[in-house]
Amino acid sequence: MTRVTSAQKIAAARAEGRPALIGYLPAGYPDVATSIEAAVALAENGVDVIEIGIPYSDPVMDGQVIQEATVQALANGFKVPQIFEIVRGITERTDAAVMVMTYWNPVLRLGVDEFARRFAEAGGAGLITPDLVPDESAEWMEASEKHGLERVFLIAPSSTEARVQRTVDASSGFVYCVSLMGVTGARSEVSSAAQAVVDAAHNAGAENACVGLGVSRREHVEEIGAYADGVIVGTALVAALRDGGVPAVGALAAELSGRA
Amino acid sequence: MSTPENSEHSQSIDAQSLRHASGPYFGAYGGRWMPESLMAAMDELNETFEAAKNDPEFIAQVKDLNKNYSGRPSLLTEAKRFSEQYCGGVRIFLKREDLNHTGSHKINNVLGQALLAKRMGKTRIIAETGAGQHGVASATAAALMGLECVVYMGAEDTRRQALNVARMRLLGATVIPVTVGSQTLKDAINEALRDWVANVETTHYLLGTAAGGAPFPAMVRYFHEVIGDEAREQILAQAGRLPDAVTACIGGGSNAIGIFHGFLDDPSVEIYGFEAGGDGVDTDRHAATITLGRPGVLHGAKSYLMQDEDGQTVESHSISAGLDYPGVGPEHAYLADIGRVTYEPVTDTEAMDAFKALCRTEGILPAIESAHALAGTIRLAARKIAEGAVPQETIIIANLSGRGDKDVGTAAAWFNMIDEKDAEAEISAANAQNSGSQNSEEK
Numbered sequence: 001m002t003r004v005t006s007a008q009k010i011a012a013a014r015a016e017g018r019p020a021l022i023g024y025l026p027a028g029y030p031d032v033a034t035s036i037e038a039a040v041a042l043a044e045n046g047v048d049v050i051e052i053g054i055p056y057s058d059p060v061m062d063g064q065v066i067q068e069a070t071v072q073a074l075a076n077g078f079k080v081p082q083i084f085e086i087v088r089g090i091t092e093r094t095d096a097a098v099m100v101m102t103y104w105n106p107v108l109r110l111g112v113d114e115f116a117r118r119f120a121e122a123g124g125a126g127l128i129t130p131d132l133v134p135d136e137s138a139e140w141m142e143a144s145e146k147h148g149l150e151r152v153f154l155i156a157p158s159s160t161e162a163r164v165q166r167t168v169d170a171s172s173g174f175v176y177c178v179s180l181m182g183v184t185g186a187r188s189e190v191s192s193a194a195q196a197v198v199d200a201a202h203n204a205g206a207e208n209a210c211v212g213l214g215v216s217r218r219e220h221v222e223e224i225g226a227y228a229d230g231v232i233v234g235t236a237l238v239a240a241l242r243d244g245g246v247p248a249v250g251a252l253a254a255e256l257s258g259r260a
Numbered sequence: 261m262s263t264p265e266n267s268e269h270s271q272s273i274d275a276q277s278l279r280h281a282s283g284p285y286f287g288a289y290g291g292r293w294m295p296e297s298l299m300a301a302m303d304e305l306n307e308t309f310e311a312a313k314n315d316p317e318f319i320a321q322v323k324d325l326n327k328n329y330s331g332r333p334s335l336l337t338e339a340k341r342f343s344e345q346y347c348g349g350v351r352i353f354l355k356r357e358d359l360n361h362t363g364s365h366k367i368n369n370v371l372g373q374a375l376l377a378k379r380m381g382k383t384r385i386i387a388e389t390g391a392g393q394h395g396v397a398s399a400t401a402a403a404l405m406g407l408e409c410v411v412y413m414g415a416e417d418t419r420r421q422a423l424n425v426a427r428m429r430l431l432g433a434t435v436i437p438v439t440v441g442s443q444t445l446k447d448a449i450n451e452a453l454r455d456w457v458a459n460v461e462t463t464h465y466l467l468g469t470a471a472g473g474a475p476f477p478a479m480v481r482y483f484h485e486v487i488g489d490e491a492r493e494q495i496l497a498q499a500g501r502l503p504d505a506v507t508a509c510i511g512g513g514s515n516a517i518g519i520f521h522g523f524l525d526d527p528s529v530e531i532y533g534f535e536a537g538g539d540g541v542d543t544d545r546h547a548a549t550i551t552l553g554r555p556g557v558l559h560g561a562k563s564y565l566m567q568d569e570d571g572q573t574v575e576s577h578s579i580s581a582g583l584d585y586p587g588v589g590p591e592h593a594y595l596a597d598i599g600r601v602t603y604e605p606v607t608d609t610e611a612m613d614a615f616k617a618l619c620r621t622e623g624i625l626p627a628i629e630s631a632h633a634l635a636g637t638i639r640l641a642a643r644k645i646a647e648g649a650v651p652q653e654t655i656i657i658a659n660l661s662g663r664g665d666k667d668v669g670t671a672a673a674w675f676n677m678i679d680e681k682d683a684e685a686e687i688s689a690a691n692a693q694n695s696g697s698q699n700s701e702e703k
Contacts, residue, residue, distance in 0.1 A: 057442075057572040058441070058450050058559070058573055060450050061454075071441065079570055104293060105567065105573075106572070108555075108571060110570075131557075133294070133296050135291075135292060136291050153296070154297075155296055158298075158460065160300060178297060181459075181461075182458040
C-alpha cells in the first residue's frame, strides 16, 4: 500500500484554500472494531488526518473526557499491539493520513524501532508525542528516519524561541501548536494565545503549524484556519462517540469540516 | 574533611565522585520525559536552583530554617537494646529524622523548594501526597512563607488518612481528592501535573521525592544531603570511624538519597536500600520497583518502573503509604545498575515486626516506612555475623526517616490492639468530620 502522509493531506487542503482538519479518537474505545468504524466515519466526513490515541495509564496531558474514554478502553481489554490492527483497518478503507498520538512509555516498552517498523507496515504516517520532547528523542529520530515516519512534536505558549526552533527543526509532517496552557478539553472560545504560537512556529520555518486543545466547533475551525495550516479536534469528537456512537462522530465531523 | 577514608577516593567505582551527580542524567536514567508546556518552568526552576546553590544568602536561609525551625541537626542515637536483642550485638545507630519538625525528613525538601518558589515570584505551591506526610510538610512550608497551597491526594487515601487531611486544612491548605484513574499516589501526581500545566505562571510544583524530570531528582537530593552530611560527621565523632554499612527505606527514594549522599564516596561503606515487598515479591502485591521493575518513563524521568508488557503502569501495594509508588528516583536506578547500592525487598510482615521491635527496645515509634529500613538492618546484621564479622566491631547506620504517630491506627490494627467496634466508631467519626468540612473547604 502507498502510505499517505499528514504533509500530503495538509498540502492538498491548502491547495483547496482551507485548513486541514485533524480529528482525534482513542484506540479501542469503546472497542477495537468500533474505534475503526468511528475513524472511517471521520474520513468520510471531511477529516484529512486521523489521530488515534493509545490509551495509557497516566495521561497527564488529557482532560476528563479523554481520560474516561481511555480508562474504559483499557478496562475493555485494549492491548497496545492492537494499535497496528486499528491503523491498518483505517488505512485500508480511507485515504486519510493516520497518525498515532502516544505517551512514550508504551513505545519504549515494545521497543522504539519495533514499534516504528510495525506501525509503518500498517500504513501509519507518524507519531504525535505529547510527553516526548526533541531533547530525549534520539532513538525516535533514528527509527522514524529508518521507517519513513513523521515526527510531530508540540510547542506551547510557554515555549521559548530557542525551544520553538529546536522543536520545529526536529519535527516533520506538522508542528502541534498547543493553543493554551492546560490539558485537552472542549472550551467555548479559542485561546487568544493560539495565533502567537502558530506565528512562532512559522517564523522558525515550520511549513505546517496545526492548532489543538480547546477546539470543538465549526467557528473555531474557521477562526483558526485564518492563520494556521490545520485544526485539531479531540474531546468534542470523543464526547460525540460516547453519547451518540459512530453516527454522531460522522455528523460532528461533517459539521466541523463545513460539509453539513 | 581530611579523614583517612578520603584517600581511598581514587579507588571508588567510577574513579570519580558519585556524591554530586548533577543530572539531568544518571547513567541511562533521569532526563526530562514530559510535556513541552512544562519545559520553560523546568528551565526556570533549574536556573533558580543553580543560582541559589551558589548564593551565600540562600545557603544561610536554608541553614537558619534547618536549625531554628526544623530543629536540625537531628540526633544520631545508638540503639543498644535493639542491637542486643535483634541484631546480635552489631552496633546500630539511628539517624533521627523523626525528630524534625513535622516528624520526618520531608521538611528538609519542602523548606528549600518553598524558598525557591518565593525566589521565582510564585505565589502558589501544589503538591501530591500519599499518606499525607509530604502534604502536611508542604502545607507547613506554605503557611510559614505565606504561599497558597493545594494538595492532591487520592480519594481513597483521603478517607484512610482523614486526620492528615484535617492537619493540612488546619494549616490552611486546600486538599483535593483525586477521583480519576486508580485514585492513588501516582494519580495524585498526574493531577498535580495537569494543574501545573494550567497554572505554571503563578505556581510551583513542590514534588515530594527525588524523582520527576530534571532538575527535581538532583534538587530534592540537594535539600536532603544534610542528612548524610550530619550522619557522617556524627558517626566519626561518636564512634571514631565510618560505619560498615548505611541503610534506608526506598519509595521514591528521597530520604535514602539524602543519607547515601554522605557515604557514596566512601568505598568501605556498604549501602543498602530496602524497598516495600508488600505481601512478598513472589506475589503481585508489592512495590519493589528496582527488584522487579523494568526501565521506563513515568512522571518525567527514565528509571525503573513497575509496568506490564504494554508499558502501562502497574499498581503497587505496601502497608506503608509512603513507599507505595510504582516508580523510583533515577539516581537509585543508576546506583543499582553500577552496584554501588544494593536494593532488597522487605515484606509488610518483616517491617511490622521491626516496627514493634524498635518500640519495645528503644521507646521509639518509627514510621512504617522507616521500619522497612530497620527490618533490612536486622537482616543485614545477621548476614554480617554469619560472614564472620565481630558484632561489637561492626557498625550500621539506619535512617529513621520519620516518626510513627501517623501509623498508630494501622499498627494497632495489624497487632490487634484495638477493639474493632471502637476503631470503627473512631474512623466513622473522623470521616463524618472530614466530609462535613469539605463543603466549606475553599478558604
